[in-house]
Every structure is written in structure tokens, then in C-alpha cells.
Amino acid sequence: MDILVLGMVFFILLALVIGVIISRVSKSSKLEEELREEKELTHAIVASMGEGVLVLDTDYDIKLINPQAEKLLETTAKEAVGQKWAEFVKAYVGDQEITFDKRSSVKTLASGEIKITSIGDDHYYFTRSGRKFPIVAITAPLKREGKVVGVVKVFRDATHEKEIDRMKTDFISLASHQLRTPLSAIKWFTELLLDPAAGTLTMEQQGYAAKIAVSTDRMVSLVNSLLNISRIESGRIMIDPKPTDLLELVESVISELKRKMDTKGHKFIINTIDKLAPIPVDPKLIGHVYANLIDNAIKYTQDRGDISVFISKKNDEIISQISDSGFGIPVNEQQKLFQRFFRASNAIKHVTEGSGLGLYLVKAIVESSGGKIWFKSEEGKGSTFWFSLPIAGMQPKKGEVSLDS
Structure with missing residues (x-):
């Protein structure tokens, strides 16, 4: 009897164990099926995307390429997978090849940050067949358990956008040129009206003429800004580097803005950490950068505020810092x-x-000079802008026009 009971207990336990095993196998099979379906879905999404998609590992080897990327790069997955990305497809800024350390995939892998390449960055891919096309792209770190294990790059051919951007730039340039002539005439005749030699005006007439002069100056400034932007974006601006003492350049800018500064009663300080040797920059372009940043500090700082310029050297860069105690910039903007x-x-x-x-315009000039610009601001307390220039200076560039010409 005891043996029968024990036998029954054994078979009951065995049935329970078998049931658990069957249940686990069933769950495991279901999990495998779910994983397989998820993998197929991910593959289908990547394959059907209208943008090119690349996945690189930490050695910058191509691990995955979708059909659209194959089409854009004129290759096949069989040919591309396993190749070094930087060697497989060359990248350019304008006509200058991007060095390995400056490639967005290298920067993303090193920093773990997303890099966005916009139409204004003027980036191109050069396929092995010799086709060169403009691109816009997003390069993001591929992370696993918080560790960067590769890079995902999504890109597309921006030829159409580039052409629209060129047409827009051409239109702005043409319209601005056409506006300059009548504005110059208005400005000239207004100055004649305000000149006592042209005849006496009543106080009311003088007021009208003065308002015309102020409004015309604003329009001329706007037209010049539009022209300068179109020239820089189209690559028509010439860069003519000369050995320049940056402290003297700032002082010349300050002298031109002194009346504005005195009117508002600002306290101004300019300083350098060391005696800086002249560096080869285009004084007109970099002078425009200083003038804009200092003029903004004057305009957007309440009366009797503090403004300072500090120039220093850090590694192979010259850093300029312009600070004010003004209105600041809202965080959400x-x-x-x-x-x-x-x-x-x-x-x-x-x-x-x-x-x-x-x-x-300032950002365009700084970046075209091989530098960077950044800022920190708190609403109600003021702003600080920094921009860097390579200590080696700017590279000369032939062009059709100079700034404000």
C-alpha cells in the first residue's frame, strides 16, 4: 500500500515537473517567436525607409546598410558590409575633404552625442564612382546598457534642397542689389535736405527729414546684412588674412561705438591675459564679429550697465569673450x-x-574662419558670448566681393 501511494506521489510529481518543463519550453518558444518577429519588423522598417541608414561598429566598419543607402552610395550590402566607412565613402565640406578626426561618426563615437548635419553645413559625399552629392544627416550613438557600441547614421540626398537654397540666395542677392540704389538716393537727398546750405527747414520739416534719415539707415543696414549673408552662403566672400593685433582691432571697434556707449552710460572693460602676438585674420570679417557682439551688448543692456571684452589663448586657439549685464535670453528661446x-x-x-x-552672420563668419561660437545667458542677469579662432589664423580664399562692398 505504501509503495502504491509513493508511486502515485512520484507520478504526480513527475507530471508536475513535465508540465513545468513543457510550460517553460512553450514560453521559450513563444519568446523566440516574438524576438524573431521583432527582428523582422525592425529589418522591414529599416529596409523601407526613404533615407539611407548605416550602422557602424566601434572600429567604424559598416555593419548594416539599407537599400536606400545602397542606392545613394551606388553600392550593395555585400560590397559595403565590413568596409571602413571613412575609406569607403569620402566626405567633403565644399571642395575640402573632411579629415578622419572631423568626421561626424568619429565625433559621435567619442562624445556619445548626436551630430546633425544641415543644408547650411555644405557637406557632400563622394562615391567611388565619382558622384558627389550634398547631404543632410543625423549621426547618433548606438548604445547598449549605457555604453556606446557603435554609430547609426541616417542621411539623404539634399540636391533638391541645395538648389532651392541657391535660388533663394540668388533672389535675396538680386533684390538687395536692386534696393541699394534707390536707398542710396533717398539717403543722399535726405542729407541734402538737412544741410542748412540747401535752405532753411521749419522745425517740423527737420523732424520729418530726420525720421526719414533714421529709417533709411535701418533699411540700408538690413540690405547690407542680406547681401553679406547671400555672399557668405554662396562662397563669394574673399578672405584676405593679415597679421592682426586683436586688442587693437577691438579698440578700433569700440571707438566707432563710443557715442552709443556714452549715451547709455555703460562701463566698459577690455583685457587680455597675456600679450598676444598678431595672428593672420581678415580684419574686416573678424572686426564685423566684434562689432556685432559688442553692439548687441550695448543695445540689450539697460543704462549704466557693465560690458567687458576678454581675449585669451587656450591651447591652439584664441578665445574672445564678450559679456554684459543686460536683459539676457529666455531659456526656452x-x-x-x-x-x-x-x-x-x-x-x-x-x-x-x-x-x-x-x-x-557672426556664426557664419566664425565657422568659415575655422572657429566656433557659443554663449551662456540668464534672463535678467546678462549674457556672455565666446568665439574661438585658430591661432594659426584664417586660410586665404579668393572671392568676388568683400563684406559690405
Whole structure:
């Protein structure tokens, strides 16, 4: 009897164990099936994307390429997978090849940050067949358990956008040129009206003429900004580096803005950490950068505020810092600051005139000079802008026109 009971208990336990095993096998099979379906779905999504997709490992070897990337790069997955990305497809800024350390995939892998390549960056891919085409791209780190294990690059051919951008630039340039002639005439005749030698005006007439003069100056400034932007974007600006003492350049800018500064009663400080040797830069272009940043500090700082310029050397760069105790920039608007035509909401309340083109132009000049620009700002407390220039200076470039010509 005991043996029968034990036998029954054994078979019951065995059945339970078999049931658990069958259940686990069933769950495992279901999990494998779910993983397989998820993998197939991911593959289908990547394969059907209208943009090119590449996955690189930490050695920058191509691990995955989707059909659209195969089409754009004129290759096949069989040919591309396993190849070194930087060797397989060359990347250019304009006509200059991007060195390995400057490639977005290298920067992303090193920093773990997303890199965005926009139409304004003027990046191109050069396929092995010799086709060169403009691109816009997003390069993102591929992470596993918080560790960067590769890079995902999504890109597309920007030929159409590039052409539209060129047409827009050409239109702005043409329209601005056409506006300059009548504006120059208005400005000249207004100056004649205000000259006592041309005859006596009543106080009311003088007021009207003065308002015409101020408005004309604003329009001339806007037209010049539009022209300068179109020239830089089209690559027509010449760069003529000369050994330049940056401290003296800033002092000359300050002298031109002194009346504005004195009117508002600002306290101004300029300093350098060491005696800096002259560096080869285009004084007209870099002077424009200083003039815009200092003029902004004057405009957007309340009366009797503090403005300072500090120039220093760090490694192989010269860093210029322009600080003010002004209105600052709202946090939720700071990412838009270097966009064309953008003006901060609090700035518009205090200073109504302005085109929103100055900082866009400044950024274009600094980056075309091989430098960077960045800032820190707190609303109600002020802003600090920094921009860097390579200590080796700017590279000369032939062009059709100079700034404001």
C-alpha cells in the first residue's frame, strides 16, 4: 500500500515537473517567436525607409546598410558590409575633404552625442564612382546598457534642397542689389535736405527729414546684412588674412561705438591675459564679429550697465569673450538664437528695431574662419558670448566681393 501511494506521489510529481518543463519550453518558444518577429519588423522598417541608414561598429566598419543607402552610395550590402566607412565613402565640406578626426561618426563615437548635419553645413559625399552629392544627416550613438557600441547614421540626398537654397540666395542677392540704389538716393537727398546750405527747414520739416534719415539707415543696414549673408552662403566672400593685433582691432571697434556707449552710460572693460602676438585674420570679417557682439551688448543692456571684452589663448586657439549685464535670453528661446530673423521676445520689448540677422552672420563668419561660437545667458542677469579662432589664423580664399562692398 505504501509503495502504491509513493508511486502515485512520484507520478504526480513527475507530471508536475513535465508540465513545468513543457510550460517553460512553450514560453521559450513563444519568446523566440516574438524576438524573431521583432527582428523582422525592425529589418522591414529599416529596409523601407526613404533615407539611407548605416550602422557602424566601434572600429567604424559598416555593419548594416539599407537599400536606400545602397542606392545613394551606388553600392550593395555585400560590397559595403565590413568596409571602413571613412575609406569607403569620402566626405567633403565644399571642395575640402573632411579629415578622419572631423568626421561626424568619429565625433559621435567619442562624445556619445548626436551630430546633425544641415543644408547650411555644405557637406557632400563622394562615391567611388565619382558622384558627389550634398547631404543632410543625423549621426547618433548606438548604445547598449549605457555604453556606446557603435554609430547609426541616417542621411539623404539634399540636391533638391541645395538648389532651392541657391535660388533663394540668388533672389535675396538680386533684390538687395536692386534696393541699394534707390536707398542710396533717398539717403543722399535726405542729407541734402538737412544741410542748412540747401535752405532753411521749419522745425517740423527737420523732424520729418530726420525720421526719414533714421529709417533709411535701418533699411540700408538690413540690405547690407542680406547681401553679406547671400555672399557668405554662396562662397563669394574673399578672405584676405593679415597679421592682426586683436586688442587693437577691438579698440578700433569700440571707438566707432563710443557715442552709443556714452549715451547709455555703460562701463566698459577690455583685457587680455597675456600679450598676444598678431595672428593672420581678415580684419574686416573678424572686426564685423566684434562689432556685432559688442553692439548687441550695448543695445540689450539697460543704462549704466557693465560690458567687458576678454581675449585669451587656450591651447591652439584664441578665445574672445564678450559679456554684459543686460536683459539676457529666455531659456526656452536660446536654441533659436543663431537662426535667421530670430529675435528674443524680451529683446523686442526693449529694442524694437533689429533684423535678427546679426548673430546668424557672426556664426557664419566664425565657422568659415575655422572657429566656433557659443554663449551662456540668464534672463535678467546678462549674457556672455565666446568665439574661438585658430591661432594659426584664417586660410586665404579668393572671392568676388568683400563684406559690405
